[in-house]
Amino acid sequence: MTVQDRPLKGAWGMTALLFLFMLINFADKVVVGLAAVPLTRDLGLTPEQFGDIGSAFFLLFAISAIVVGFISNRVQTKHTLLVMAIIWSVVQFPMLGMVSLETLIICRIILGAGEGPAGPVATHAIYKWFPDSLRGLPTAVIAQGSAFGVIIAVPLLNWIIEKYSWHWAFGALGIAGLVWAVLWLIFGREGTLVDAPVSNTSSGNERVPYRYLLTCPTILAACAAGFASYWGLALGLTWFTSYLVAGLGFSQKLGGNLTVLPWVFGALVVLAGGYVSQRLKRKGVSSRLCRGVVPCLTILAGGCVLPFVGAMPSDALKIAALVFGSAIGSTIYVVLPMIISELTPHPQRAAMLAITTSVVTFAGVLAPRIMGSMIQNAATPLAGYEQGYVILGLLLLAGGLIGLLFIRPERDRKRLAAHAVADLSLQPARA
Template identity: 25%
Template sequence: MQTVSQENSIATSHKRYQILVLIFISVVINYMDRTNISVAASALSDELSLSAVQMGLIFSAFGWTYSVLQIPGGLAVDVVKVRILYPFILIAWSLATLVQGLVSSFAALIGCRMAIGVFEAPSYPCNNKIVTSWFPENERASAIAIYTSGQFIGLAFLMPVLALIQDQFGWRGLFIISGLIGIVWAVIWYVFYRDPQDHPNVSERELALIEQDKTDQENTNKEQAEEKPKFSSADFVKVFSSKKLWGIYIGQFCLGGVLIFFLTWFPTYLVEYRNLDFIKSGFLASLPFLAAFCGVLVSGFLSDFLVRRGISKEVSRKTPIVIGMLLSMCIVGANYTDDTFWIITFLSIAFFGNGLSSIAWVFVSLLAPKRLVGLVGGCFNAIGGLSAVTVPIVIGWLVNDGDFKPALLFIASLAAIGTCSYLFLVGKIDKLED
């Protein structure tokens, strides 16, 4: 009996879930190094005498290189083994994070933020390749949802921790400690990560499950590739001339604009405009991130529930996005109260709405011709990514006189534009003719 039990235990190994934990923690560290500048911003700008406009440029510098290098980063993932590439980029962006704590000039900070964008660019393609290698197709969506939740769950719990680190060691210490954490994690990653076929503790049953699914998928992809015609200039005209596609492009830009406010200017808003101390602002800043995480979960479950009930795509897919963007407009409510409870409530509702709108990617497959899904997805992601470049700069210009009210009105306006974009530009959901 004991032998049978041991055999069954070996046969049902679940090493892929341990790999998922590695990805999840990597995502948390990824977003920690993206957003620790927002926690340090107030003290950093005071010590280095940086204006709000300059801080806006520093916030946006990450997006300059990150968005431009998405395609090259994806190509690097196809060429270099993940076990080598991931620790390399982890160490590289962590060193850039650490160096931020050693510099004292505006130009140097811009350079460091751009470097972080360069080396984080391949990170999500890496995550996707790992999940594709380790998980059968029917488990991949759940795996992706789990590791992407790290950006909200991780930040929700890290905001108070980062605030405490800064309180004890200053803004320079915050960057140095964040960088050291990433370097240590890169070593841990290299020690524990293996591809499925190279992992010493993967059972034959688990490996067969992964490999069989991969073989089926590769055969399907090969058949599709043989049938797939080459791109032409007419394809690019199509994806940039469709009113429906511009509806989702603009919507994604607006959705990203709301998100980038919380990833950059939000702690500065609490500390400088609402006069909260670093520790209190760290704890309060975590609440909207928890709300966004709940919004992400509700979005998927609500939309799928409506689909299962036979509700039309116009209602089942648009409802979470439109409701979410309408809720995001609640951010302007913080302009009309001085009560901390209501300020955080309005901001949490707004970020919950941002999470609720997060299923926008589904419209790429709903609207794009099957042959052009990848191209439309690339345009959709690129235009959405421009919000990380422009929105921090616009906010920096709007708050340069110390008043955040125009900035919150600007964010609410983005949400309103996104709502109108889905209602009036996207309109009826029909796949474009090829």
């Protein structure tokens, strides 16, 4: 089987469209956190109720990711991506009318179900355009759709919230989603690149029983590291602006605009990490080092800083510690799908990307609710926030250490190859 050594023609055009796809995806996620203070004031919400809104987004997120992931093993990604974008758009428009807590929660649940598969399906789609050795940079670019979704959208959405209302911030995102859907309908195409098989003797029509994939130490360890990091991401989406405004006493305008800081830093980390990982891989460095050791060391660095956010002597240092600690480990979002792709046969890749994403993003169900409970029950809101960041730091230390010890793709690839079997459903029909 000939291994493709360069991207397909048009690969970077598809990367640009999927970058915009993820940009809108994360703008949809961050709008609730950005509007936290006026929204809770208008609806008369407690911190626990607002935490429930943040968690509601992730309630069906994981389930939807798994279901659509298995569908994407058989259905072209261009169709599933289009359906997702339409769902995102339509569900924003009820926010333009009279909104109750129940309406907001229902719409966020539906939005989460529509956005849950976005990351794995977009990654699966772009991997049909790039060979394994060249996936670091395009994976990082697509991952940066999340950061730029916040960096670009936050000032615009914050301006809309201040000048009009938080209702219109949701409406603007609905319109943006429809515009992307039209662009994708016109320009979106399906890649044709197929990965090399897991076992060297296979023709490529192979599969590994899911019980072996789902108990693979490398995959489990990568999920543990990703779960810890996503806990911090979920807190950033839901509570960061509120921490600045309600905790540190900043204005909505200043606090909202400062919300971009973790995402700017995270964007630099992810782009640099994706580039370095790809360069090392092209030079023959082991996946164990470039996709395991390096990212997990950055997660550990974040875990060492976050427990001390509350001890910082000034607001500026508190913000700096929080930004550094929560974003320095962001490279895991780039290397996790590459690890899964490296270990999973092509016919099962979409499903495994979805399953692992669902495990990682389950942190989003827990983190906002737990933080809300801590804020409501602490002596002061500020103390509640900072206790929540201590928990995040401990999770990062645990996840980073697990990843450092057990992410060993080369070893586990050999183990999985021993369990590879022919996938008869993919064999050509006999006359």
